[in-house]
Amino acid sequence: MKNSLRVHAALFTAAFIYAANYSLSKDVMPHFARPFGLVTLRVIGAALFFNILSQFVTKDRITGRADTVRSILCGLIGIACNQLLFFSGLELTTPINASLVQTVSPIVVVLASAILLGEKITPTRATGILLAGVGAALIILGRKTGALPGQDTPLGNLYILLNATAFGIYLVIVTPLMRKYHPFTVLARIFLVGALAVVPFGWRQAAAIDYAHLPLLIWSEILYMVICLTILAYLLNNWALKYASPALTGVYIYLQPVLAVIIAVGLGKDTFTLQKALQASLIFIGVFLVSRKPKAASKPAAATVPLEPVQVQE
Template sequence: MNESSKHTKIYLLMVLAAFFWSGAFIAGKFAVPYIPPCTLTFLRFFFAVIILYFVMKAHNKKLGEEAFYLKKEHIPFFLFTGIVGMIGYHILFFSSLQYTTAINSSVIGAANPIVTTIIASILLKSKVPPKQLLGILLSFLGVILTITSADLKVLTSFSFNRGDLLMLAAVLCWAAYAVVSKSKGNSINPIALTYYSFLFCCFFSLPLVILEKPWTFIHQIPISAWAATLYMSIFASVIGYLVQQMAIKEIGPSRSSVFVNLVPVFSIILAVIILGEELVFIKVITAALIIAGVYICQKFS
C-alpha cells in the first residue's frame, strides 16, 4: 500500500470516528441527567477497558505479548494521557454543560484544531503551511455558522462564564493529549496506548466517583442511560480513540484534529433522523464549508 492510499484509509477512518463522536453527544443527552460527570466518565472507560482487554488478547498471537506490556518508562506517559486526556477532558466537558449553553460550549470546542495546531507548532516545532491554516480557519468558520445558524446576533451576545472557562480548559486538555501522544507515543502500539490510557483513567477517577456517592443513584439509572453509556464506550471510546491514535501516528495531531470539525455536521444529520429536528438550507451550506476546510487542510498540508 503506497503512502497516498494509506493516508486515504486514515482519512476515511477519521470521518467514521467523527461520526461516532457526534453520536456520543446524542447519547450523552440520555445519560447526563441520571449519571454525574465523574461517574459517567468512569463507567464509559471502564466498559471500554474490558473490551480493549479482549482486543489485545486477540492480537497477542499476531504481534506478541511484549507489544502490550506496560513498561516502566511508559508510566509517566500514561499518567498524562489517562489523567489529562481522559479524566481532564471528559469531566471538564460534562461539567461545562451544567453552567453554559450548548452554543457557547460548541463554539469553544470548535477551537480544538486551532489550539492543537498551535501547541504542536510550539512543542513539536512543526510548521503550519498557510493553506493548511486557511483550511482550519474555513472549517472553524463553518462550525460557528452551523451552531449559530448564521445569526450574527448570537455571536454579539456571546459572553464567558464558568462553563465557558471549563470548556476552554477541556479543549486545552484534548489538544495537549493529542500532541503528547504524537511526540511521546510513537513507539507504543495504538491498542496498548489506548488501553492503558483508559485503564489509568479508571483507576485515578475512582476517588472522584466515590465523592459522587454512586450507591445512592446507580439503582435508579434507566436502561436508556446504560445503553447510551455503552454506546460511548464501544463506538466513541474504543473505536474512536483507536482510530485517532492511528491517525496521530500517520498524519500528526494537527491534521487529525481537523476532523473534529465534522462532528457538528453529523450531529445535524443525527438530530434530524433521531430527534426529528428541521433541516434548514443554511445548515447545508455551513456543512459544506466545514467539509471544504477539512479537505483543504489535508490536501495542502
C-alpha cells in the first residue's frame, strides 16, 4: 500500500510539473528562445546530470545487443522526437489545446502494447480509441480562435499529437529497461542518445539566445524546464515504471489538462471555452474506456505475453 501511494505521488507530481510548463513555456517562446534551442539546453543539462550522478549512485550498466538497441530507440523516440515535437507544437498553439491533445497518449500506449506486447484491444477499448480520436481531431482541425500573430494552431496541435504518440510508444518500450536496470542507468543512456540527436537540430538556436540580457523571470522559467520538467519529471515517471504499468503512467497524462486549464486561466495565458470542454469530454471518455482493465481471459499461462505490465497493488 505504501509503495502504491509513492507511485501515485510520483506520477501526480510529474503531471503537475508538465501542466505548469504549458503556460510557463509561452513566456519564453518565441521572444527569448526558440523551441529547438530550449530542447537543446534541457537535454544537454539532463544528460550531464544523469551521466555524472549515475557514476556515483550505481555501477549498473546496460549490456547486450537487444537492451542497447532498445535504449537507443528510447533516446531517439522518448527524448529527441518527443521534446522537439512538443516545443515546436507549443510555440504554435495554446496551452489548453496542447494539454488536451496530449491526453491521447494513453491511447497510443494501448495501441503500442497491442502491437509490441500482443495485448488484445477489446470492443470497449476500440470505442474509447474512436471517441478520443474524434475529440483530438476536432481540436486539431478547429479554427485558429484566439491565435496570436505567428501562431498556426492546427499545425501546432498536429505536432503535439505526434509528440503524444512518441511519448506513448516510449512508455511501452522503456518499461523493460526500467525493470531490469537502475533508473539512473537508463536515464543516463537515453539522455545521452537524445543529446546526440538533438544538438545538430538545436545548437544554433541555443547559441542565439541573448543570455546576458534575459530577465530574471525568464531565467527561472528556463531553469524550471531543465531541472523540474526534464530531470525531475523524467526521474519520477521512470521510477514509477518500475512498479506501475505503462498504461497507469499514461493515464496520469489525463490529469494534466485539468491542472493546465487551472494554471493557464489563472495566469491569463488562455481561456477555456464550451467548445473546448465538449472536445475534452470526448477525449476523457475515450481515455476512461481505454484505461479500463479488460476481464481476465481463461487461457493457459503459457499464452501470457512476456513483459506484460504489472498492475500497482492498491
